[in-house]
Amino acid sequence: QSALTQPASVSGSPGQSVTISCTGGGSDIGGPYNYVYWYQQYPDKAPALIIYEVNKRPSGVSHRFSGSKSGRTASLIISGLQAEDEANYHCKAYTTNMTWVFGGGTKLTVL
């Protein structure tokens, strides 16, 4: 199973919105499941779940984080960018082989 494709880096200024894409294939993101997840990871820390099942936010996660999916591409949208959002973001999807696959990760820089 090949990794999902994410841009290596994105950037934005405080207050702006940024979108991080995650592209897969017909057996994962484009498959029959709405099982796309996003994780935020600070340097030398464990990842933390911020979006589950495409567009749901766990309790305690800022409403500035939202998710969507269209075809074989999922997106994480971060609005009202803040300095604390500077981190690495990883997407993950369930596959028709009953496995999980991650993206390569995207480094978000807040300018």
Place this chain on the structure above:
Amino acid sequence: QVQLVQSGPDLKKPGASVKVSCRASGYTFTSIAMNWVRQAPGQGLEWMGWINTNYGTPTYAQGFTGRFVFSLDTSVSTAYLEISNLQTEDTAVYYCARSWGGFDHWGQGALVTVSS
């Protein structure tokens, strides 16, 4: 509160074995699956597989068969990852993460360094 606490960093020589532990607390250990995730230095996350904590049955992702073994000790709510015949490319942080609406809780990670 839910916690997953992993063993500390380890330095091993090529060809040796290592066993990483992940002790769970704050929930019923046998009711939620446990996953293992690898992160090589400067790289992304890689799903290694999961273990059914009720039945003890492991499932390994492609690329993690043969030298990798998942196991449990339910009496102490602990999952284990054992890697045999270590190679330098196994140098990574290994995370355990439980599956509940996503990987909702993660261990702090265990750094395994393989170097001669």
